[in-house]
Each structure stands twice: as structure tokens, then as C-alpha cells.
Amino acid sequence: MFSPRPIGHVRSLYKTTSEIPKGLGAKHDAEGLLEILPEFETGLTDIEGFSHLIVLWVFDRAGGFDLIGTPPSDNRPHGVFATRSPRRPNPIGLTVVELLSRDGRNLRVRGVDMLDGTPILDLKPYLSSISEEKLRRGWLAEAEARRK
């Protein structure tokens, strides 16, 4: 194992979790900044060519975990590993964002669902490889169908 350390921080308009859209149909089109620490700036070389990035980050304000929980997108409980709950044994978040521009070590992105100041663990280019026909969406598809 290793001791994770932030490579940077998210700057977003969200100061509290209640401000972040949740539940079925929630849209994540808020813009924000990924501020990468100076010592990691060289690692951003050539990142501009990618339209979307995977951001791995820390739920630093989650405090504990539940193995079963009822997500805002359903009224039925599910196992934590079948959800995107912040309350997980290893509090790691994953968000796919659109890369709008780069200014040195700052990346302007669209699609943030993180609180301001959230520590970033890693960035990777997003390369989708699973076709729509092969993708199954489990309980979420059922919850959406029930709502119609």
C-alpha cells in the first residue's frame, strides 16, 4: 500500500453538500478549477489534447462509512459498492469532467460534483470503451423506470 497525497485541489462554487445537485436526472454541468500543485505541473504535459478527464479525489468531509445505504436516486437500500455514496470504506471519489482549458497548472473543467477544496489524488484521460449495448445500469435503470 502507499500513503496517498494530494496532487492538487478542486476549486468549485460548492461550499456545502446541499448545494450539489443530487438524485435521478441531476445535471452536473458546473464549472470549476483543478489546481494542480507546482511540483506536479510537468505531469500535465500533453493533457490539453483530451476532451474529458477522470478525476480521482478524496471525500475528505464524509466521516465514516455504511455498507448499506439508500441513495438520493432511489427509495430502496443498496450495498455501498453498488452506489456512488461518499460514505465508503476508502473515501475515494471518481468524476469524469470535460476539460475546457488549461492555464499553466490550472485546468478549467465542466462537470464538477466536488466541494471547494477537495483534494485531488490523480488525473487520467477518459477513454470510453464500453458500447451502449453492453452497458447495464443495474438498480439505477429500475429506479428510473419506476419514476416514469
Ligand SMILES: C[S@@+](CC[C@H](N)C(=O)[O-])C[C@H]1O[C@@H](n2cnc3c(N)ncnc32)[C@H](O)[C@@H]1O
Ligand atoms: C454521490 S457522490 C459522487 C461523487 C463522484 N462522482 C463519484 O462517483 O465518486 C457526490 C456527492 O459527494 C458529496 N461530496 C462532494 N465533495 C465532497 C467532499 N470533499 N467530501 C465529502 N463529500 C463530498 C456531495 O454530497 C456530492 O453530492
